Amino acid sequence: MTVRLRVAPSPTGDPHVGTAYMSLFNLAFVRQQGGQFVLRIEDTDRARFQADSEQQVFDMLAWLGLQWDEGPDKGGPYAPYRQSERLDTYTPYVEQLLAQGNAYHCWCTPARLQQMREDQQARKVPTGYDRLCVGKTREQRAELPGCSDVPVVRMLVPDDAPLSFVDLIRGQVNAPRPDDQVILKADGFPTYHLAVVVDDHLMGITHVVRGEEWISSTPKHVLLYDWLGWERPAFAHMPLLRNVDKSKISKRKNPAARLTWFVEQGYLPEALLNFLGLLGYSLPSGEEIFSFAEMSASFDWTRVNTVGPVFDLDKLGWLNGHYLRALAPEDLQARLIPFLRAAGLYDDSAAHRSLLAGAGPLIQTRMAVLSECVDLLRFLFVTDREFVVQDAAREKSLGDAGPVLLALAEALAPLEEWTTASVQTAMDAALIDRLGLKRGKAYAPVRAAVCGSLISPPLPESMALLGQQRVLARLRAAL
Ligand code: GLU
Numbered sequence: 001m002t003v004r005l006r007v008a009p010s011p012t013g014d015p016h017v018g019t020a021y022m023s024l025f026n027l028a029f030v031r032q033q034g035g036q037f038v039l040r041i042e043d044t045d046r047a048r049f050q051a052d053s054e055q056q057v058f059d060m061l062a063w064l065g066l067q068w069d070e071g072p073d074k075g076g077p078y079a080p081y082r083q084s085e086r087l088d089t090y091t092p093y094v095e096q097l098l099a100q101g102n103a104y105h106c107w108c109t110p111a112r113l114q115q116m117r118e119d120q121q122a123r124k125v126p127t128g129y130d131r132l133c134v135g136k137t138r139e140q141r142a143e144l145p146g147c148s149d150v151p152v153v154r155m156l157v158p159d160d161a162p163l164s165f166v167d168l169i170r171g172q173v174n175a176p177r178p179d180d181q182v183i184l185k186a187d188g189f190p191t192y193h194l195a196v197v198v199d200d201h202l203m204g205i206t207h208v209v210r211g212e213e214w215i216s217s218t219p220k221h222v223l224l225y226d227w228l229g230w231e232r233p234a235f236a237h238m239p240l241l242r243n244v245d246k247s248k249i250s251k252r253k254n255p256a257a258r259l260t261w262f263v264e265q266g267y268l269p270e271a272l273l274n275f276l277g278l279l280g281y282s283l284p285s286g287e288e289i290f291s292f293a294e295m296s297a298s299f300d301w302t303r304v305n306t307v308g309p310v311f312d313l314d315k316l317g318w319l320n321g322h323y324l325r326a327l328a329p330e331d332l333q334a335r336l337i338p339f340l341r342a343a344g345l346y347d348d349s350a351a352h353r354s355l356l357a358g359a360g361p362l363i364q365t366r367m368a369v370l371s372e373c374v375d376l377l378r379f380l381f382v383t384d385r386e387f388v389v390q391d392a393a394r395e396k397s398l399g400d401a402g403p404v405l406l407a408l409a410e411a412l413a414p415l416e417e418w419t420t421a422s423v424q425t426a427m428d429a430a431l432i433d434r435l436g437l438k439r440g441k442a443y444a445p446v447r448a449a450v451c452g453s454l455i456s457p458p459l460p461e462s463m464a465l466l467g468q469q470r471v472l473a474r475l476r477a478a479l
Pocket of ligand 1: 211
């Protein structure tokens with residue numbers, strides 16, 4: 001059997017980190033088994049739909065290297081892969097379920113349903129649809145209050161509905177009895193529950209891998225499979241990602257719930273993938289640093305941990321540092337360019353390219369995330385007119401620095417060779433040997449004057465890159 005798995009995000013704004021998490025685990029299994037991975041866009045919730053969200057999903061999954069085999073942009077044998085383009089597909093199944101007596105029309109208005117829920121809460125009985133419409137024609141129902149013109153269609157959940165199922169990760173799972181779920185809305189759109197079952201079946205999905213929050217929906221889906229006479233897929237419910245305080249990660253409360261945040265900050269996709277993999281998976285060897293290929297090769301559902309994995313950004317920072325240090329020089333430069341460019345510092349001229357080639361190795365071990373390159377390298381790429389010494393650096397390091405800067409300018413001006421070694425030698429001779437300063441004390445005002453800040457890449461290397469004229473000009477300006 002060829003395994004076919006899918007991820008089915010809803011385009012409701014910035015893609016959620018959970019979409020990447022689900023895709024990673026789906027794909028680890030798919031690639032191990034030589035199967036296919038489908039990207040389906042579940043856009044039936046028109047109230048929450050956002051037009052540019054779908055493209056962001058494509059971009060973010062591609063950035064992470066999580067490639068799908070079939071999808072709205074790629075096509076495939078089961079197209080279309082957008083639910084809004086499949087509305088006709090669902091209608092015959094609604095008709096079938098109505099004809100079989102597994103579903104019924106419900107005309108209750110939202111106001112009546114609200115009132116019903118409030119009454120149930122007041123009486124302290126379980127809330128749920130009270131089946132006022134069951135067995136009634138439109139005319140019979142219209143005699144009662146709270147009747148709308150356009151009905152929805154609900155599942156008629158039997159008393160003996162199957163409530164337990166086998167989960168690949170969790171084993172036997174027992175879920176609560178579902179309410180009479182709406183499957184077709186008044187706007188003619190199916191709800192998630194109907195669309196997901198119909199599409200998973202028609203698209204030949206063999207394994208449904210999704211978040212833990214869907215466990216309580218699975219009995220509804222199992223019922224639909226059974227009613228429609230379809231074979232049930234295997235189910236696996238991944239643990240929910242949690243904040244350090246154990247609350248569920250939400251885009252409203254945690255910027256790290258948005259995938260675009262990781263790009264903006266300058267995390268490496270390989271580090272984020274490794275991090276997401278570690279949130280619920282471990283290699284048999286216990287090694288924490290692993291690639292997608294290693295994860296996929298060893299993948300086993302029973303190794304997935306269901307204890308709510310904590311989204312610990314310190315751990316991600318550690319992984320990011322590891323992958324950053326491992327980048328080849330050209331690769332590092334290519335990844336820094338978008339950040340420098342966005343800050344208006346980089347124009348891809350030959351001069352800039354050569355500066356960046358020199359600067360990359362100086363900051364490779366000093367950054368936790370790529371975006372830090374902007375502050376670290378501003379002094380190098382900024383035009384002379386735009387160069388400023390930051391207030392903090394001026395106040396802390398330049399107050400009584402006149403003699404230091406003067407001595408250094410005198411020592412550097414006559415240098416005929418301008419290299420890290422010659423700068424370092426002249427600087428040490430002037431400031432440490434002659435003025436008798438300690439290195440830390442001697443370098444701080446120089447760093448402020450030349451780099452404009454309290455933190456910089458190593459100083460002699462930075463000055464060598466910046467060039468003799470610019471260094472002397474900045475020393476004099478500071479004086
Ligand atoms: N559209 C659902 C979501 O956004 C998909 C759930 C599933 O995988 O069945 O989470």
